[in-house]
Amino acid sequence: MDIEIVKVFKSLADPVRLRLIGLILEEERCGQELAAELSVAPATVSHHLRRLRDAGLLRERSEPPYVFYRFDHDALRRAVQAVTDRKKVTELTAIGLAADKRKVLESFFDGDRLTAIPSQRRKKEIVFEELLRRIPRHEVYTERQLSDYIAAIHDDFCTIRRELIMGKYMEREGKGGSYRLAPRGHAALVEGC
Known part of the structure; x- marks a missing residue:
């Protein structure tokens, strides 16, 4: 659960993802529409949508050949609620730092x-x-x-x-x-x- 909360906030720490959420808040959209709206490559949009989906912030609906995305307000609400407790924020910070350090050490x-x-x-x-x-x-x-x-x-x-x-x-x-x-x-x- 704690790792998922960290994922939510990490996924929101990117300007492109925030812009995607802003567009999806208005209405359900497919990746191609989002790429055209933001003037970025479809592969870039797919990458960011995957990160938001993995964090639990997006829901998908398939209508071949397209996949439509909508924002999951409840997932964000749960994450925000979780960080209203000071002790929880301290725990989450430690988890995030430990994961980041481990990733750097594995890389080098x-x-x-x-x-x-x-x-x-x-x-x-x-x-x-x-x-x-x-x-x-x-x-x-x-x-x-x-x-x-x-x-x-x-x-x-x-x-x-x-x-x-x-x-x-x-x-x-x-x-x-x-x-x-x-x-x-x-x-x-x-x-x-």
Whole structure:
């Protein structure tokens, strides 16, 4: 049930889908009509309609060769009702974040190896926090030690070491000196437990 509520709100977080709902609210429509009305490709409309349908916000009626869609007001009402409780909102937020993090980690890790360094800031944070959880914990790391631990996960240990410093996950003492977890690094490890 909670996952379905998250799906409803995620599906509404797209301008094209909101425009589709606006058109379907007026009257039942088929995909071709919606594509023409919005001046977007039928495949794009099909994708967005599928997301809305999977979230339970649309009902379909088949009249070959067309499928007509109508908005399910009750589904939206139930989702909105569910988030009127503060405790429920907190639970839903945790579910959404956990699912997003899992998806990012599955995209960038192949078993124990990091396959690529993300370019988007939020994805990079998720990956680096996971990387910190995967290296052995020490109070202080020598540069060689830290490089070896990172190299076991990804070949470009220099870039990752630099990113850990720039992201304030680790602090470096002197040129070629020792490394230690910064407060943000400690917080990431605590959060991951």
